Amino acid sequence: MTPGVRSVVRGLGLPILASLFAIVIGAIVVAAIGFNPITVYGSLLSGAFGNLFSIGATLSGAVPLILIGLGIAIAFKAGVFNIGAEGQYWVGAIASVWVSYHFTGLPGWLHIILALVAGMLAGAVWGGVIPGLAKAYVGAHEVITTMMMSYIGILLAQYMIEEPNAPMRQPGYIPESPMIPNNVQLPFLPMKAFVQSQLSIGIFIALIAAVVVWLLLQKTTFGFQIRTVGYNQRAAKYAGVHVAWYTILALGMSGLFAGLAGGVQMLGVAHQLNDSFASQYGYTAIVVALLARNNPFGCIIAGIFFAALSTGGQTMQQFSGVPASLTDVLTGLVVFFVAAEQLIPEIRAWFRRNKDRRRIAGVQEGGKTA
Amino acid sequence: MGDFLSVTELTKAFPGVLANDHINLTLHRGEVHAILGENGAGKSTLMKLIYGLYEPDSGEILLEGNPVHFHSPRDAIHAGIGMVHQHFMLIPALTVADNVVLGDEPGHIRYDRKQAEEKVRSLSNQYKLTVDATAKVGDLSVGLQQRVEILKAFYRKAKLLILDEPTALLTPQETEELFSIIRHLRDEGIPILFISHKLDEVRAVANRVTVMRAGKTVATLSVAGTTSQQLANLMVGRDVVLRIEKQPQQRGSVLLDIRNLEVQDKDKHPRVRGVSFQVHAGEVFGLAGIDGNGQFELVDAIAGLLNVFRGSVWFDGQNITRLSPGARTATGIAYVPQDRQVEGLVLNFDLVENLMLRDFRRRPFSRNGWLSRQAAVKYANDLIQRFDIRPPDALRKAADLSGGNQQKVILAREVARDPKLLIVAQPTRGLDVGAIEGIHRQLLHLRDLGKAILLVSLELDEIMSLSDRIGVIHSGVLQDIVDAKTVTREKIGLLMTGSRSDEGARILSSDIQEVRKP
Ligand SMILES: Nc1ncnc2c1ncn2[C@@H]1O[C@H](COP(=O)(O)OP(=O)(O)O)[C@@H](O)[C@H]1O
Ligand SMILES: [Mg+2]
Numbered sequence: 001m002t003p004g005v006r007s008v009v010r011g012l013g014l015p016i017l018a019s020l021f022a023i024v025i026g027a028i029v030v031a032a033i034g035f036n037p038i039t040v041y042g043s044l045l046s047g048a049f050g051n052l053f054s055i056g057a058t059l060s061g062a063v064p065l066i067l068i069g070l071g072i073a074i075a076f077k078a079g080v081f082n083i084g085a086e087g088q089y090w091v092g093a094i095a096s097v098w099v100s101y102h103f104t105g106l107p108g109w110l111h112i113i114l115a116l117v118a119g120m121l122a123g124a125v126w127g128g129v130i131p132g133l134a135k136a137y138v139g140a141h142e143v144i145t146t147m148m149m150s151y152i153g154i155l156l157a158q159y160m161i162e163e164p165n166a167p168m169r170q171p172g173y174i175p176e177s178p179m180i181p182n183n184v185q186l187p188f189l190p191m192k193a194f195v196q197s198q199l200s201i202g203i204f205i206a207l208i209a210a211v212v213v214w215l216l217l218q219k220t221t222f223g224f225q226i227r228t229v230g231y232n233q234r235a236a237k238y239a240g241v242h243v244a245w246y247t248i249l250a251l252g253m254s255g256l257f258a259g260l261a262g263g264v265q266m267l268g269v270a271h272q273l274n275d276s277f278a279s280q281y282g283y284t285a286i287v288v289a290l291l292a293r294n295n296p297f298g299c300i301i302a303g304i305f306f307a308a309l310s311t312g313g314q315t316m317q318q319f320s321g322v323p324a325s326l327t328d329v330l331t332g333l334v335v336f337f338v339a340a341e342q343l344i345p346e347i348r349a350w351f352r353r354n355k356d357r358r359r360i361a362g363v364q365e366g367g368k369t370a
Numbered sequence: 371m372g373d374f375l376s377v378t379e380l381t382k383a384f385p386g387v388l389a390n391d392h393i394n395l396t397l398h399r400g401e402v403h404a405i406l407g408e409n410g411a412g413k414s415t416l417m418k419l420i421y422g423l424y425e426p427d428s429g430e431i432l433l434e435g436n437p438v439h440f441h442s443p444r445d446a447i448h449a450g451i452g453m454v455h456q457h458f459m460l461i462p463a464l465t466v467a468d469n470v471v472l473g474d475e476p477g478h479i480r481y482d483r484k485q486a487e488e489k490v491r492s493l494s495n496q497y498k499l500t501v502d503a504t505a506k507v508g509d510l511s512v513g514l515q516q517r518v519e520i521l522k523a524f525y526r527k528a529k530l531l532i533l534d535e536p537t538a539l540l541t542p543q544e545t546e547e548l549f550s551i552i553r554h555l556r557d558e559g560i561p562i563l564f565i566s567h568k569l570d571e572v573r574a575v576a577n578r579v580t581v582m583r584a585g586k587t588v589a590t591l592s593v594a595g596t597t598s599q600q601l602a603n604l605m606v607g608r609d610v611v612l613r614i615e616k617q618p619q620q621r622g623s624v625l626l627d628i629r630n631l632e633v634q635d636k637d638k639h640p641r642v643r644g645v646s647f648q649v650h651a652g653e654v655f656g657l658a659g660i661d662g663n664g665q666f667e668l669v670d671a672i673a674g675l676l677n678v679f680r681g682s683v684w685f686d687g688q689n690i691t692r693l694s695p696g697a698r699t700a701t702g703i704a705y706v707p708q709d710r711q712v713e714g715l716v717l718n719f720d721l722v723e724n725l726m727l728r729d730f731r732r733r734p735f736s737r738n739g740w741l742s743r744q745a746a747v748k749y750a751n752d753l754i755q756r757f758d759i760r761p762p763d764a765l766r767k768a769a770d771l772s773g774g775n776q777q778k779v780i781l782a783r784e785v786a787r788d789p790k791l792l793i794v795a796q797p798t799r800g801l802d803v804g805a806i807e808g809i810h811r812q813l814l815h816l817r818d819l820g821k822a823i824l825l826v827s828l829e830l831d832e833i834m835s836l837s838d839r840i841g842v843i844h845s846g847v848l849q850d851i852v853d854a855k856t857v858t859r860e861k862i863g864l865l866m867t868g869s870r871s872d873e874g875a876r877i878l879s880s881d882i883q884e885v886r887k888p
Contacts, residue, residue, distance in 0.1 A: 218741075219740060219743075220739050220741060221730055221739050221741060222739060223741075224730055228719075231717075231718045231719065232712070232715075234712055234713045235714065237675060237695065238673075238695065238705070238713050238727075238728070239730075240694060240695045240699060
């Protein structure tokens with residue numbers, strides 16, 4: 001095997017192994033609480049992929065996960081941790097919705113593009129420019145700043161519609177913004193099951209975004225500089241890379257994709273800002289990027305995987321009685337085993353030491369001291 | 371038999387390498403026996419076999435005439451073998467005495483610290499291993515920690531001491547002290563196996579030397595009867611040139627002109643204070659100095675990695691003081707930084723990416739922001755061949771290469787650009803004799819091609835054998851610039867300590883090293 005092939009195998013093998021471990025241990029948990037793992041996983045699987053409707057629901061749920069995951073992967077590649085994607089998502093959602101129901105009279109496609117671009121910019125400012133500048137110029141750690149900005153973003157979205165006179169609230173008793181006009185909504189895929197499951201062309205946006213991110217990271221000098229900064233800042237400086245600038249750019253790109261996810265979700269599924277601020281997409285997407293090991297195409301698979309867990313989990317609960325939170329257990333286990341990559345050599349070394357110790361004991365018992 | 375330890379036909383294979391191939395070795399009572407070999411020759415493996423960390427595939431170890439089979443270091447310790455590893459195994463939070471007795475503490479259920487300290491003190495007197503038994507190990511210098519390791523061995527009644535590359539982390543001063551400890555132990559009748567890849571150390575401390583190459587023992591010689599040249603040739607397996615003959619110099623015009631340069635570190639402390647000098651085309655300008663006297667800050671500032679506080683840098687008639695590192699590269703300055711792994715390379719990148727690391731912005735590596743992988747691979751393969759980088763696999767990560775080959779990658783990248791000025795900092799640190807020779811040849815070849823070379827090194831020998839002129843820096847001030855052909859070691863040594871006067875110039879190299887202690 002050439003080193004290239006080997007690293008691909010290692011790159012793919014580990015996440016798959018981690019997921020398998022998680023599934024096996026999940027099965028043990030299920031069996032331990034008195035259910036048949038096969039029927040439980042069966043219902044989970046059929047809930048996620050059993051018919052066109054569930055496939056549509058899974059893919060629809062994967063769209064924001066893939067998009068945000070891509071952004072987080074970019075930040076990871078540059079060695080920074082964007083933990084505040086949730087807030088960037090909501091800020092993107094606000095901007096997109098606002099642009100969508102303002103400016104009547106634009107052609108639909110142009111309006112859609114404008115709305116999405118507004119979401120992307122809002123996310124980029126929220127995730128990148130502010131935390132990025134703070135990191136580059138006063139050394140504030142991005143884990144703290146993206147997190148704090150995230151709370152502000154989520155609360156801002158609430159503020160926009162919560163009170164009767166809130167800036168984006170439409171008249172009435174329900175805290176929600178005006179609907180996005182029909183011609184600014186992303187069309188659903190033209191099949192009844194997909195319309196019902198709200199699978200919009202956002203899925204294609206997510207797939208294209210993955211290709212774009214891959215090209216960006218692997219094929220451009222921009223990506224080369226991001227990766228150099230991520231691996232070794234001193235070498236990056238030596239290579240002539242403006243380290244602070246690229247850190248800001250990476251965080252900005254990261255927020256841009258989270259903002260895009262917010263926009264796509266609003267235009268494609270929610271069609272308005274309403275009181276559903278517990279999306280959790282921004283947090284699950286961190287796991288998506290981790291499981292994908294920051295590979296853009298991996299983000300597609302990992303996004304679908306976690307979306308499947310969540311849609312399948314509902315069905316599983318209905319049909320087998322196992323609480324849907326089992327899927328949270330599975331998520332936790334996946335995270336654990338992905339992180340366990342560093343643990344595996346440790347465990348191996350521990351076994352070896354133990355073997356040694358037993359051998360020494362055996363020698364001494366046998367009285368055969370040297 | 372008078373041999374304390376003898377090893378016959380010892381063999382150990384790892385997947386893909388025969389690390390020890392029918393090794394034969396005898397160690398007499400009361401001798402310091404050096405094992406000399408390049409990195410990867412199999413020295414550590416042999417020691418680990420003797421110490422019971424590995425078990426041999428075949429062959430025999432005789433201790434005082436009796437065959438022994440160690441299954442673990444514990445067996446070896448029982449048999450009286452002590453080993454100090456390159457990386458110490460001490461607990462920083464405990465005291466010296468605690469560390470020494472750990473695992474074999476005096477007292478019964480209750481640990482008797484008084485007695486432990488007493489025992490450590492008497493051992494320390496007996497073997498002249500001066501160290502405070504009550505000090506916390508974490509507060510000790512590397513050299514003193516090493517003594518604690520040696521004490522640990524003697525506390526466990528070692529009759530033979532193995533030291534695996536013991537000088538690797540020591541300052542020259544500490545090295546000198548270690549050598550006198552080793553001589554004292556030898557006089558006490560303790561045989562010592564001393565592992566090294568440095569010729570001068572072997573010559574300084576060993577009685578006999580066994581040379582290893584590629585897993586085999588090549589020869590065992592008495593040190594007194596051999597020259598460094600012989601040892602180097604045996605070690606590398608071909609004729610090595612330790613000191614390369616220089617061509618007569620063809621000095622050209624001024625390329626680099628440093629004017630009154632001042633550089634500060636992050637905390638605004640001045641590190642370079644008003645330095646001025648010029649480097650001409652076709653010359654090697656050596657910058658000598660004790661570590662920490664501003665020489666690395668100076669070259670970082672010339673390369674654009676540190677800001678200039680005051681003064682200016684002129685290159686080829688142009689003021690480059692405010693140019694970015696990338697722009698300076700483009701004007702024809704190449705830079706081999708001091709720390710190849712932390713600065714010179716991205717260890718996680720493959721050789722293709724590392725070889726274009728400083729040139730990725732220009733063609734053929736990229737066009738309008740798009741990388742051309744194909745062109746980069748072709749370029750990398752070309753350099754790998756030209757500079758004999760091994761293994762010749764462009765897709766391998768830089769981390770997988772040996773130190774010498776990593777350095778070749780950096781040098782290849784910097785030289786291939788055909789720069790006018792090459793700044794090299796510590797180009798041969800930690801490298802084998804063979805690799806050092808290659809790099810020295812390369813540098814002198816560039817000089818003969820008319821390039822200007824600014825060489826910074828902590829090795830005075832390296833500076834003296836390569837340079838045409840030598841600038842000596844002390845606490846950020848350039849003391850003097852001297853002609854390498856006529857200057858003496860002693861004179862440079864004196865300048866390095868900050869003294870400009872010529873009287874008392876009979877300073878010895880060991881005195882020079884004294885000052886190197888931080
Ligand atoms: N535990 C190991 N597993 C596999 N290969 C090893 C191991 N230890 C050493 N080697 C290989 O054996 C050879 C000799 O290594 P070593 O004894 O460490 O050399 P030295 O100490 O002379 O530098 C090298 O090629 C090295 O890569
Ligand atoms: Mg070794």
